[in-house]
Amino acid sequence: MLQPPVFGKVQAGMAHNELRKDYLLNRWVVIATERARRPTDFAKNKTEQPKTVNCPLCPGNEHVTPPAMLVYLPSEGGIRKDKEQGDFRSKNWLLRNIPNLYPAFSPPKDADDSKIMKSRNFGYAVGHHEVLVESPNHTDHPANMELGQLVLVVNAYKDRLRDLSQKPYVRYVQIFRNHGLEAGASLSHAHSQIVATPFIPPVVSDEMEASRNYHKEHGRCFFCDLIKQEAQTPRLILDGGHFTVFAPYASVHPLEFWIVPKRHTPNFLSLTKEETEAFAQTLKTTLKALKDLVNDPPYNFGIHLAINKDAQDSYHWHLEVYPKLAIWAGFEKSTGIYINTVTPETAAQELKKTIQQTPTD
Amino acid sequence: MLQPPVFGKVQAGMAHNELRKDYLLNRWVVIATERARRPTDFAKNKTEQPKTVNCPLCPGNEHVTPPAMLVYLPSEGGIRKDKEQGDFRSKNWLLRNIPNLYPAFSPPKDADDSKIMKSRNFGYAVGHHEVLVESPNHTDHPANMELGQLVLVVNAYKDRLRDLSQKPYVRYVQIFRNHGLEAGASLSHAHSQIVATPFIPPVVSDEMEASRNYHKEHGRCFFCDLIKQEAQTPRLILDGGHFTVFAPYASVHPLEFWIVPKRHTPNFLSLTKEETEAFAQTLKTTLKALKDLVNDPPYNFGIHLAINKDAQDSYHWHLEVYPKLAIWAGFEKSTGIYINTVTPETAAQELKKTIQQTPTD
Numbered sequence: 001m002l003q004p005p006v007f008g009k010v011q012a013g014m015a016h017n018e019l020r021k022d023y024l025l026n027r028w029v030v031i032a033t034e035r036a037r038r039p040t041d042f043a044k045n046k047t048e049q050p051k052t053v054n055c056p057l058c059p060g061n062e063h064v065t066p067p068a069m070l071v072y073l074p075s076e077g078g079i080r081k082d083k084e085q086g087d088f089r090s091k092n093w094l095l096r097n098i099p100n101l102y103p104a105f106s107p108p109k110d111a112d113d114s115k116i117m118k119s120r121n122f123g124y125a126v127g128h129h130e131v132l133v134e135s136p137n138h139t140d141h142p143a144n145m146e147l148g149q150l151v152l153v154v155n156a157y158k159d160r161l162r163d164l165s166q167k168p169y170v171r172y173v174q175i176f177r178n179h180g181l182e183a184g185a186s187l188s189h190a191h192s193q194i195v196a197t198p199f200i201p202p203v204v205s206d207e208m209e210a211s212r213n214y215h216k217e218h219g220r221c222f223f224c225d226l227i228k229q230e231a232q233t234p235r236l237i238l239d240g241g242h243f244t245v246f247a248p249y250a251s252v253h254p255l256e257f258w259i260v261p262k263r264h265t266p267n268f269l270s271l272t273k274e275e276t277e278a279f280a281q282t283l284k285t286t287l288k289a290l291k292d293l294v295n296d297p298p299y300n301f302g303i304h305l306a307i308n309k310d311a312q313d314s315y316h317w318h319l320e321v322y323p324k325l326a327i328w329a330g331f332e333k334s335t336g337i338y339i340n341t342v343t344p345e346t347a348a349q350e351l352k353k354t355i356q357q358t359p360t361d
Numbered sequence: 362m363l364q365p366p367v368f369g370k371v372q373a374g375m376a377h378n379e380l381r382k383d384y385l386l387n388r389w390v391v392i393a394t395e396r397a398r399r400p401t402d403f404a405k406n407k408t409e410q411p412k413t414v415n416c417p418l419c420p421g422n423e424h425v426t427p428p429a430m431l432v433y434l435p436s437e438g439g440i441r442k443d444k445e446q447g448d449f450r451s452k453n454w455l456l457r458n459i460p461n462l463y464p465a466f467s468p469p470k471d472a473d474d475s476k477i478m479k480s481r482n483f484g485y486a487v488g489h490h491e492v493l494v495e496s497p498n499h500t501d502h503p504a505n506m507e508l509g510q511l512v513l514v515v516n517a518y519k520d521r522l523r524d525l526s527q528k529p530y531v532r533y534v535q536i537f538r539n540h541g542l543e544a545g546a547s548l549s550h551a552h553s554q555i556v557a558t559p560f561i562p563p564v565v566s567d568e569m570e571a572s573r574n575y576h577k578e579h580g581r582c583f584f585c586d587l588i589k590q591e592a593q594t595p596r597l598i599l600d601g602g603h604f605t606v607f608a609p610y611a612s613v614h615p616l617e618f619w620i621v622p623k624r625h626t627p628n629f630l631s632l633t634k635e636e637t638e639a640f641a642q643t644l645k646t647t648l649k650a651l652k653d654l655v656n657d658p659p660y661n662f663g664i665h666l667a668i669n670k671d672a673q674d675s676y677h678w679h680l681e682v683y684p685k686l687a688i689w690a691g692f693e694k695s696t697g698i699y700i701n702t703v704t705p706e707t708a709a710q711e712l713k714k715t716i717q718q719t720p721t722d
Contacts (some may be wrong), residue, residue, distance in 0.1 A: 016467055019559075021482035026563045030465045030486045104391045104692075104700050106377055121382035123610070125391045176691030184690025193692065198380075201696030202387045250482070302695025322694055329545025330537030331554065333464075333683055334663030335562030339465050 011261045020250035023226060024210035025203070029250045029338045032268065039255055039283040039350045043295040057189035061088040062096075062109055063198060069130070070097040072152055079152065081159070095152050097160060097194075103129035105195055108169060116169060116198040126169050128196040132156055133189065140190045141179065143287040143296075150280040153192070154271075157303070162269055164196040165307040172204060174199045180298025187229045204304055208311050215314035222267040223316030227260050234345040237352050238286065242278040245286055247344035247351070253322040254342040255294065257286060257351065260318040266306035267317045283319070289354040290323060298324040366700035381611035384479075384587060385571035386564070390611045390699045394626040400616055400703055402712045403686040404656040418550035420497045421455075423450040427676045430491070431458040431520060431701050433513055433532070436681025440513065442520070457494045458521060458555075464490035466556055469530060477530060477559040487530050489557040493517055494550065501551045502540065504648040511641040514553070515632075523630055525557040526668040533558045533565060536666065544685040565665055569672045576675035584677030588621050595706040598713050599647065603639040606647055608705035608712070614683040616655065618712065619645060623680040644680070650715040651684060659685040 016032040056064045071082045072095040082090060082206075090096070105127030117123040134153045135145060142150055157175050164173050177186040177192040185191075185353065201209065214222040227244040230236060236243040237257055247257050259282055261275070290299065300322045306315035332338050379392040417425045417506070432443045433456040443451060466488030478484040484543055488658040496506060518536050538553045546552075553572050558615045561569065575583040588605040591597060598618055599606040608618050620643055622629075622636070632640065651660065661683045667676035693699050 010491075016485035017465060019477075019484040019486045023482075026567075028563065031461070032465050044665055102393070104378060104393050116380075121384075123380040124377035125380045125393075126377055172696075174692060174696055176695050178690045182688070184688040195692055195696075196496070197696070197698065200387065201698050203695065203697035206387075206697075300691035300694055303690050304695065320695070322691075327543070327545040329539040330661035330663050330683075331535060331556055333661055334537050334564065334665065334681070335533075335535055335558070336564035336567075337558065337562050 020248075021253075022221065022250045023248065024207045026206070027250070027252065027336060027338070029340050030250050031343050032339050032341050033343060036305075039293055039347055042124070042254060042297060042323075043293070055138055055187070055189050057131075057133045057187060057191060058138055059091065059093070062091065066099045066101060068093075068096040070156065071095070072156065093136060094149070095135065095156055097156060098131050098133065100129040100131050100193070105129045105197060122216075123198070128164055128167075128170070128194070130160065130194040132160070132192040132194060133193060134191050134310070138189050141287075142177075142283055143291040145190070145284065147280055147284060150284055151277055154268075154276050154280050156284075157192070157194075158269060158271065158276075160194050161267065161305075161307075164194070165267075165269075167196070169198050170196040171308065172196045173305070174201065174302065176300060176302040178300050180296075180324070183300050185298075200308065204306075207304065208306065208308075208315050211316070212311065212314045219316060221264050221316050223260055223318065224264050227262060235348045237289075237348045238282065240278060240282060240356060242275050243282045245282060247348040249344060250343075251340055251344040251347065252338040254259035254325045254340055255290060255292075255297075255323040255347045255351065256321065256344070258314065258318055259283065259286065259321050265315055266312045266315045267307055273282045285355055286321070286351065289323070289351045290360065292358065293324070293350055293354045294320045294323070300324065379484045383613075384517070384609065385568045385575075385583065387567070388613065388697060390613050390701050392704050393700050393702050394704060400654055400708060403658060403684075404654070416499055416548070416550050417560070418492070418494045418548060418552060419499055420452065420454070423452065427460045427462060429454075429459045431517065432456070433517065436547040437487070438670040438692060454497060455510070456496065456517055458517060459492050459494065461490040461492050461554070466490045466558060484559070487559045489525055489531070489555070490522065490527075491555040493521070493553040493555060495553060496551050499550050502648075503538075503551075503645055504652040506551075506645065508638070508641055508645060511645055512638055515637050515641050515644075516628075518555075519630060519632065519637075521555050522628065522666075523557070523670075526628075526630075528557065530559050531557040532669065533561045533637050534666070535562065535663065537661060541657075541685070544659035544661050546659075561669065565667075568665065569667065569669075569676050572677070573672065573675045582625050582675060582677050584621055584679065585625050587600045588623060596709045598717060599643065600652075601639060601643060603636050604643045606643060608709040610705060612701055612703075612705040612708065613699040615686045615701055616658075616684040616708045616712065617682065617705070618649060618651075618708070619679055619681050620644065620647065621677065625677055627673045627676045628668055629664075646716055646719075647682070647712065649719065650712045651682070653719065654711055654715045655684070655686070661685065 005008050020029050065087055069083060071090045071093045073080045073082060073090060073093055107126045107128060108126050116126045135149055143313045164170050211222040230246040231239050231244055235247045243259055243261055245257055245259050301319055303319050305317035378394060380389060382389050428450055430444060432451045432454045434441045434443060434451060435456055468487045469487050477487045496510055522534050525531050535556045544650055572583040591607040592600050596608045604620055604622055606618055606620050662680055664680050666678035
């Protein structure tokens with residue numbers, strides 16, 4: 001059964017590396033301090049990104065992408081949201097959400113397709129796979145985006161989550177972002193991706209089961225307890241009004257951090273206007289600190305959330321940022337044990353210092 | 362409960378990508394045929410490997426490495442195995458096994474250290490971390506190594522497994538190989554790594570639990586059944602006297618393949634001389650086919666095995682090869698669902714064809 005995590009300290013001159021287990025998953029990490037690297041050791045000269053000729057996501061090239069299902073347009077006194085139909089393609093957009101040209105998951109085409117699972121180990125990848133073009137400006141990434149634009153991005157996440165989660169064959173919606181070629185971003189134009197799946201993916205489902213057990217045992221949400229505890233450790237990065245940011249105890253990635261809302265809610269559909277702005281600000285501040293600390297490293301982030309009814313009390317949405325500063329090799333892939341050469345405590349202190357040294361907008 | 366796997370066929374013009382689940386693990390893959398890539402599309406011009414000046418693993422530089430714990434030396438009428446002591450460092454070696462200079466896991470230093478797990482989520486990384494220098498020749502990788510040398514490598518795996526598995530604090534021994542910079546090989550000299558851990562790692566432990574359940578239900582080893590079934594599918598690559606090679610049904614890596622012994626045995630300590638040679642030959646043949654097919658791609662391989670008593674009947678050792686031809690990005694890391702753009706059926710046919718076109722030694 002789950003217990004509140006023990007917060008081990010890395011001690012100088014310790015005989016062995018620490019072995020730490022994730023809060024909820026059966027996933028272990030060796031904090032390999034003998035290889036001790038300071039976070040800034042990861043800063044490297046950037047490989048020249050190949051020049052993008054005729055980026056398909058840039059304004060003017062709307063005709064080479066599938067028609068958007070959602071476009072934000074400037075409008076008198078605010079934003080107009082258009083759902084595009086047929087071959088009409090809006091210009092002058094602030095943000096647009098389009099189907100992925102090579103979708104991993106695709107909508108059911110006929111009644112039979114919605115019978116997704118054919119056996120316990122075989123089915124069809126029924127769902128959705130979308131690309132959210134975050135800005136008309138090619139290089140307008142969250143770390144350097146105007147706050148107002150990032151608020152639009154978060155609102156678009158909400159719009160798409162609301163729409164996709166109502167479809168009868170959708171059980172989960174994974175919102176994620178790949179930044180930089182080495183983190184799998186095949187297009188360099190600022191974008192996120194949204195994938196709707198016909199079952200709850202293993203990582204999320206394992207987290208849900210463990211947090212459901214914790215809730216049964218303690219009568220409280222695991223994440224609500226966690227942020228209170230982590231706020232008392234050197235792993236704390238930012239403790240704002242609405243969000244707590246920390247480097248998790250068993251970080252598997254160097255400089256990994258999580259953004260967790262203080263208010264218990266299984267997903268972000270109920271975010272208020274104030275919370276939405278606070279979330280955008282927190283995301284921008286922390287991603288900018290990561291960019292400044294290690295010279296704009298590649299990273300992935302993913303939002304974990306629950307839309308299923310049986311996880312409303314026990315699951316708590318959050319965003320996990322995974323800087324891509326190490327390679328998972330034969331050991332990690334064979335065992336499911338990871339090696340992290342930066343302690344989360346050091347990572348948090350360095351990110352915190354970087355934030356404090358940065359003038360706010 | 363486990364059932365024998367269903368062998369779905371990828372059908373041309375199918376409405377959706379296939380969703381396949383691993384034989385034993387709760388791990389899913391989308392076979393994304395719409396992005397359809399032929400295996401040879403992955404062949405790329407190699408990034409120039411930085412020239413190795415004074416490689417620490419090359420002969421003549423034994424003094425910059427820790428003393429070996431095992432050295433194979435040429436001897437009249439065969440091989441002499443030396444266990445090195447103190448600062449003595451043999452020259453003219455055929456193969457040497459040394460401690461990793463930056464070990465993730467390290468031996469207990471006093472009695473107290475052997476109390477490894479301090480709580481359910483915290484402990485010390487007690488164990489071993491070794492580097493097996495496979496040949497005095499810097500570029501002597503298994504795909505192009507003399508068969509006799511590769512037999513020595515397999516024998517050294519056996520020697521180290523026998524030694525490490527007898528230590529009271531060791532519960533698992535992970536033998537693996539990283540090939541190429543992009544697959545995490547920080548040294549380009551031909552080498553494998555051996556890590557002994559104080560608990561059975563999550564991936565292996567999950568496999569063991571599932572195969573134990575299968576054994577309870579069916580009275581047979583899952584892997585014994587599996588190789589008979591896979592031999593009847595287009596995923597078969599090689600069906601030799603002692604080993605079956607196939608691309609697994611739910612391959613998460615493009616061109617992934619597994620080498621599974623036909624004789625049931627939980628680990629390879631009991632391999633006969635003939636089986637050892639057959640294993641070396643199978644490894645060489647298949648890795649050479651991978652090298653020839655996609656221009657010497659980076660890869661990882663890992664040996665899965667059991668040394669624990671409660672898995673002797675139900676677990677069956679094998680080697681898994683993971684070519685590094687794709688990037689696991691935000692979707693994979695957030696969900697535990699993988700996307701593979703090459704069907705295992707295509708992968709197997711191409712590897713099989715490459716083997717058939719290659720003259721044998």
